[in-house]
Amino acid sequence: MTRRLPPLTAVRAFEAAARHGNFTRAAAELGMTQAAVSYQIKMLEDRLGQALFVRRPREVSLTATGRRIAPQVREAFDALDAAFADVRRVDDSVLSITAIPTLAATWLVARLWRFQVAHPQIAVRLDPSRQMVELDDGAYDVALRSGHAGDWPGLACHELLPVHFTPMCSPCFLERHGPFREPSDLRRVPLMTHSDPWWPIWFDAAGVTGVDLSTKPDLAFGGQNLDAAAAIDGQGAALLTPALFRRDLERGRLIQLFDVVAGTGRSYWLVYPAARARVPKIRQFRDWLLAEMAEDGVSAG
Known part of the structure; x- marks a missing residue:
């Protein structure tokens, strides 16, 4: 449905002027000049083909038409204000x-x-x-x-924070598969998500070259949080960000195996x-x- 409405700026000027009974005070409320308010109201009157205000040298008053539509216009603006205020409350x-x-x-x-x-x-x-x-x-x-x-x-x-990573495992995994004296020792044990490109990056940072993990069974969980859960359960060593697993490290659920920390x-x-x-x-x-x-x-x- 196409609404044949007059310009909203002109209607706002009319509503404020009708409420204040004064173009100057309406202009102050709307952040407009008095001349701009007068122009908007004149444009609205021309569109309607009827005067809305009786203009005298120092005051204005509503005509019969103005008195008839002013309450409805005010109610419409009150409804709009309430609708948008409700949206703001929900959004906030x-x-x-x-x-x-x-x-x-x-x-x-x-x-x-x-x-x-x-x-x-x-x-x-x-x-x-x-x-x-x-x-x-x-x-x-x-x-x-x-x-x-x-x-x-x-x-x-x-x-x-930067995404850094280093191998971690559970105490029971370390007891079962350790000790790990050198980074290269990790090549012989289960590694969480070993197909992740982080593993070659970390091995390279640790000075271990020529590492081929393609023949190892891959336990891929799709995220550090799941890799960590599997590592805590003793299923393998996982590449994890120390800052994100500080509590697990402090409480002994995870052990950081080497000081080498890598990043991308x-x-x-x-x-x-x-x-x-x-x-x-x-x-x-x-x-x-x-x-x-x-x-x-x-x-x-």
Whole structure:
């Protein structure tokens, strides 16, 4: 259905002038000049073919037509204001996060309660996913991703921590298959997701060349969080990011086998649409997340 409505700017000028009974006060409310308000109302009158105000040297008053439509126009604007206010309340009250599963499961989930204690008015919806979803459609407010600087043009990006990795295993696995005196000793034991390109990178950083893992049975789980669970269960050694598994290391569930730590230049990032940087819930989550990273001693900065 095509609506034959007059310009909204002109209707807003009429509503404000009718409410204030004064063009100057209406102009101040709308951030317009008095002449601009007068022009918009004159344009509306020309469109309707009827005068809406009686103009006198120092005052204006509504005509019969103006008095008839003013309450309906005011009600319409009140309804619009209520509708958009409801949207704002819903939008401000829920923070939607899409995050790669590794970072969500190993680091974020254990700390999100602190954000909600600090901001009880904000509900959090977390979706662990490898899918690179668009953030412009409003389905998600922020994303936690892995990549390089410049990978997401148009988004505000904050580097959280570099993606470093080193072999870890459980105490029972070490007892059963160890000791591992040299990095090359790992070639003889089960390795989690050995087809991952991280393994050759780490062996190269450790000075072990000519490593061929293609003949080993491959236990591939598709993420550090699952690799870590299998390693803790004693199924093999896994390449993991020390900063994300600090608690497991401190509590003895995992053991870092060597001091050699490798990387690919990738980092974990917080990203969101640059145009929404001042939205309170996004700003509050960003500030909280960066502070948590810094306090944990794992931030990129």
